[in-house]
Amino acid sequence: NAGVTQTPKFQVLKTGQSMTLQCAQDMNHNSMYWYRQDPGMGLRLIYYSASEGTTDKGEVPNGYNVSRLNKREFSLRLESAAPSQTSVYFCASSESGDGGYTFGSGTRLTVV
Amino acid sequence: GENVEQHPSTLSVQEGDSAVIKCTYSDSASNYFPWYKQELGKRPQLIIDIRSNVGEKKDQRIAVTLNKTAKHFSLHITETQPEDSAVYFCAASKTGGYQKVTFGIGTKLQVIP
Numbered sequence: 001n002a003g004v005t006q007t008p009k010f011q012v013l014k015t016g017q018s019m020t021l022q023c024a025q026d027m028n029h030n031s032m033y034w035y036r037q038d039p040g041m042g043l044r045l046i047y048y049s050a051s052e053g054t055t056d057k058g059e060v061p062n063g064y065n066v067s068r069l070n071k072r073e074f075s076l077r078l079e080s081a082a083p084s085q086t087s088v089y090f091c092a093s094s095e096s097g098d099g100g101y102t103f104g105s106g107t108r109l110t111v112v
Numbered sequence: 113g114e115n116v117e118q119h120p121s122t123l124s125v126q127e128g129d130s131a132v133i134k135c136t137y138s139d140s141a142s143n144y145f146p147w148y149k150q151e152l153g154k155r156p157q158l159i160i161d162i163r164s165n166v167g168e169k170k171d172q173r174i175a176v177t178l179n180k181t182a183k184h185f186s187l188h189i190t191e192t193q194p195e196d197s198a199v200y201f202c203a204a205s206k207t208g209g210y211q212k213v214t215f216g217i218g219t220k221l222q223v224i225p
Contacts, residue, residue, distance in 0.1 A: 033212075042201065042217035043156070058212075090155065100146040100158035101213065 002026055006091050006104035013081040013111045021076040021107050023091030031094045032074035033058075033101070034066060036087040043090065049074055081111045114139040116204050118216025125192050126224050133219045135202035136184040142204040145178060145185050146213070150199045159200075160187070163207075192223045 004025045013019055025032065034046040045058030049068040063085060065077045074093075078085060088108050092101040115138040125131045137145075143164035148156035162169045162176045162185065169176050173192075178185040189196055199220050205213040 040217065043215040045212065045214075048212055100148075100161055101156075103155040103157070105155050 004091055004093055004102050004104035006089075006107055008107060009105065011107060011109050013078075013109065015081060015083060015111060017081050018077065018079050019081065020078075021089055021091070021109075022073070023075065023104055024073045025091075025093040025102070026072065027093060027095075027102065028071070029093035029095050029102070030071070032068065033092045033094075034064075034074070034076045035090045035092065036060065037090060037106075038087050046076065046089075081109075083111045085109065086111045114142055114204055114214040116202060116214050116216045118202050118219060120219060121217065122220045122222070124222045124224060127192060127194060129192055131189045131192055131196070131221055131223075133187045133200055133202065133221070134184060135186070135204075135216050136182075137204040137214075138183070139204070139206070140180075140183065141206050144205045144207045145176070146203050146205075147174075147176060147187050148201045148203065148215075150201065150218075152198070156201060189221075192221075194223050194225050197221055197223045 007022045030051045033048040035043045037043050044060050047066040049055045052071045055066050067075045088106050090106050091104040094101050118135045146161035149159045150156040160171050160176050162178050173190050175188045199218045201218045202216040203213045
């Protein structure tokens with residue numbers, strides 16, 4: 001039982017490059033989320049998907065896009081990376097309407 | 113939207129002492145309040161939660177209290193141990209249909225042996 005799996009764990013990008021962060025959960029959860037974590041700012045919601053086929057913007061969506069590929073997978077894409085996107089990114093999932101989050105292990109992204 | 117304030121931002125206690133972290137929320141419709149523990153370099157993990165129809169919940173050395181009228185809730189850790197050292201996040205949300213959680217900025221707890 002893997003829970004929430006994120007790849008990659010570490011990534012260094014040059015400004016302007018693109019990449020996709022992958023997230024998959026095996027708990028049959030309906031809702032999935034992408035957060036970024038920065039020192040002194042806690043966890044901020046980028047995008048979320050309440051259920052398969054739907055996505056919505058969170059608190060800090062600019063510069064990102066998402067795809068809910070199926071019930072298991074929710075990816076985050078940076079089209080043109082900027083140094084301000086240097087952060088630790090966490091994917092999470094939850095059962096609809098109840099319970100807390102299960103987080104993935106995170107992706108540490110550095111944009112130079 | 114919901115706003116969650118958390119304090120203190122850092123807390124140092126001697127091993128064996130108690131630690132208290134406090135949070136306030138703004139949306140009176142919020143009804144679910146989880147707490148997460150994040151060890152250095154690890155993912156946040158849910159340690160305890162409370163719903164608005166309950167005033168207090170305990171799980172061994174940790175407890176959470178909720179005051180709906182004042183819109184604040186607190187995490188209490190008794191008999192602290194070095195392995196309790198971590199960053200603790202409070203959060204608030206409304207359940208039903210889907211769940212979107214608003215987090216506090218975190219409290220770094222250091223337990224001094």
